[in-house]
Amino acid sequence: MANRSPTGAAGMADRVDVSGTPSDFASGGPSPDVDWHGAAAAIAGRHWRRTLRLVAVLMVIGFVVTFVPQFWAREWASLRFAGWPLPFYMGAQGSILIDIGLIVVYAWLQRRNDARYHRELHVLREAHRDSLGADGAGLRRATVSATSRSVSSRAASAPTYR
Numbered sequence: 001m002a003n004r005s006p007t008g009a010a011g012m013a014d015r016v017d018v019s020g021t022p023s024d025f026a027s028g029g030p031s032p033d034v035d036w037h038g039a040a041a042a043i044a045g046r047h048w049r050r051t052l053r054l055v056a057v058l059m060v061i062g063f064v065v066t067f068v069p070q071f072w073a074r075e076w077a078s079l080r081f082a083g084w085p086l087p088f089y090m091g092a093q094g095s096i097l098i099d100i101g102l103i104v105v106y107a108w109l110q111r112r113n114d115a116r117y118h119r120e121l122h123v124l125r126e127a128h129r130d131s132l133g134a135d136g137a138g139l140r141r142a143t144v145s146a147t148s149r150s151v152s153s154r155a156a157s158a159p160t161y162r
Contacts, residue, residue, distance in 0.1 A: 034131065036124070036128050039124055040121065042126060043117065043121055043124060044117070046117075047113065047116075047117040049116075050113050051110065051113060054106065054113065056100050058105065058106050061098075061102060062098070062099055062102050065090065065094070065095045065098045065099070066090075066099070067093045068088035069086060069087045069091065069095070070087055070090070070091055072087070073087035073088075073091075079162070081094070108111075
């Protein structure tokens with residue numbers, strides 16, 4: 001990558017073994033060409049585009065069922081639904097019921113979209129963790145040292161309940 005520093009992610013020069021290949025390649029470690037943050041951003045971008053597309057489609061449907069029957073009320077007055085003229089029914093309660101249905105559909109589809117996003121992100125995290133090493137010891141050490149400071153400062157000020 002063009003903007004990757006020659007010192008590597010940890011701030012130290014990459015080690016090279018006897019054959020001239022970096023030691024992380026010899027051990028099956030991370031590839032310098034993999035942009036994990038870019039991949040995560042791409043996953044988030046796809047999630048956001050799917051969300052916007054879903055919202056746009058549902059808003060168009062809501063607009064159509066709310067305003068079109070009233071706009072064409074005189075032409076559609078002969079159409080009956082539940083014993084009432086269709087424009088009157090849609091204006092009185094039909095469009096409201098459809099809008100509630102659209103909210104339910106949005107919640108269901110967005111939950112599926114979010115689950116897909118979380119699955120893709122989990123797969124990426126697992127691949128990243130696997131690329132750090134077989135046991136991910138480097139990641140665990142960094143996580144433990146980073147979280148131990150914040151937990152200890154919070155633990156000192158947090159009330160304890162027993």
